[in-house]
Amino acid sequence: MIFTLQQSGLQDQFAAGTTVDALVGAKKLDRARLAAMADYWVAAGLLDRSADGVLTLTDLARAYEEARPWYEMMVGGYGQTFLALGDHLAEGTGPAPRRGGYVGSGSCGISMHDSLPLLRKLLAEDGRDYRRLVDLGCGSGVYLTELCADYPQMTAVGIEPDADGAAAARAWVAGQPTADRVTIEQVDAVRWIENTEDKPDLAVYAFVIHEVLGQEGEEGVRRMLTKLFGESPELTLAVIDIDLKSADRAAMSQPLAQAYYNAYLLMHPFTSQRLESRQWWEKLFTECGLRIDAYDTTDPAMDSTGFCVGWVLRKADA
Ligand SMILES: C[S@@+](CC[C@H](N)C(=O)[O-])C[C@H]1O[C@@H](n2cnc3c(N)ncnc32)[C@H](O)[C@@H]1O
Known part of the structure; x- marks a missing residue:
């Protein structure tokens, strides 16, 4: 899941803050799959989700980024x-x-x-x-x-x-x-x-x-x-x-x-x-x-x- 976050290019979008809806529209992603991934990343502490559904990268995900290679x-x-x-x-x-x-x-x-x-x-x-x-x-x-x-x-x-x-x-x-x-x-x-x-x-x-x-x-x-x-x-x-x-x-x-x-x-x-x-x-x-x-x-x-x-x-x- 960490590798997928980094390799999919979605990490950069989350760094700036985005929603599942915005990503589905902009990147033609499968809504059910992306929603499941977002739930996983939030539960694992890699993303934060605000009350209005904006997903942002956590410090934990930024720490993993240092080990990307x-x-x-x-x-x-x-x-x-x-x-x-x-x-x-x-x-x-x-x-x-x-x-x-x-x-x-x-x-x-x-x-x-x-x-x-x-x-x-x-x-x-x-x-x-x-x-x-x-x-x-x-x-x-x-x-x-x-x-x-x-x-x-x-x-x-x-x-x-x-x-x-x-x-x-x-x-x-x-x-x-x-x-x-x-x-x-x-x-x-x-x-x-x-x-x-x-x-x-x-x-x-x-x-x-x-x-x-x-x-x-x-x-x-x-x-x-x-x-x-x-x-x-x-x-x-x-x-x-x-x-x-x-x-x-x-x-x-x-x-x-x-x-x-x-x-x-x-x-x-x-x-x-x-x-x-x-x-x-x-x-x-x-x-x-x-x-x-x-x-x-x-x-x-x-x-x-x-x-x-x-x-x-x-x-x-x-
Ligand atoms: C562990 S990577 C090393 C990459 C880079 N030299 C480094 O130090 O990070 C090993 C590389 O050797 C390549 N490789 C495997 N067999 C080889 C061969 N017979 N001749 C040349 N390169 C080979 C692999 O495709 C791979 O890119």
Whole structure:
């Protein structure tokens, strides 16, 4: 219901104050359904209703608005996944469904708070200038426009296989001041790396290398990294991902782990994704001939679990 309030666009109307009648007239909504929704939202404390039927947003609904991208990803993207968990426990049942567009756009909204500041910190400490960015699995494209704003000479390409995700990225980029420096390609990262003649100096995998690991296996990730650095030996690769600690009781007892990560970690193996620990990834990077030039976690003021980690990687013999 919270996700529906936010995603339907009705929240903005309620912020200004409106009635069921006015919304039915202006937006051609089903009266009985909207009336039932309004009753639900009022009873749940998300809307107030005045004596003459004017509906307005409550402080509680405004507080939930701050967490909008978490609802977008976990309810819009993975809501149907959680409902299908029981049907996908048996061996050979295939992946549970998810809505890729909401996964990508919700994830990018969360990233504005945690992973983008981490990426900026890692790159700033490194101090290099970059001219050509590829964001592999760009979701709704916020890294592309944010990094282009940081690096005035930069042009960028976003790689996103999901049709809704790619459409969301194109729509987002088109409205940003850096629009003329960014393009979006609807293709998966492995296929793009195998076929491109592009020579980026900065590549980003933000919450995507574990998708490739789930889809292509460890050998697939090794082949992809080898090809990427084979074509661009001077490349800087920034990887942001999750340090898998789902079996660590102490780590999982932290409030954000209870409220968010517990469910987040759970749905990955159900959707062809494979999370691994920091140590696991560092061993793989080293075995692929890469050097870890920087490592950090998110700002503890935003996320004190230390689950979200980032690396700056380069070819060891470059
Ligand atoms: C969790 S979202 C991350 C979005 C964004 N990079 C961020 O950090 O917020 C994962 C994205 O990877 C995309 N994806 C899944 N498999 C992929 C693949 N093989 N190659 C490229 N992107 C992929 C999904 O469609 C989704 O948009």
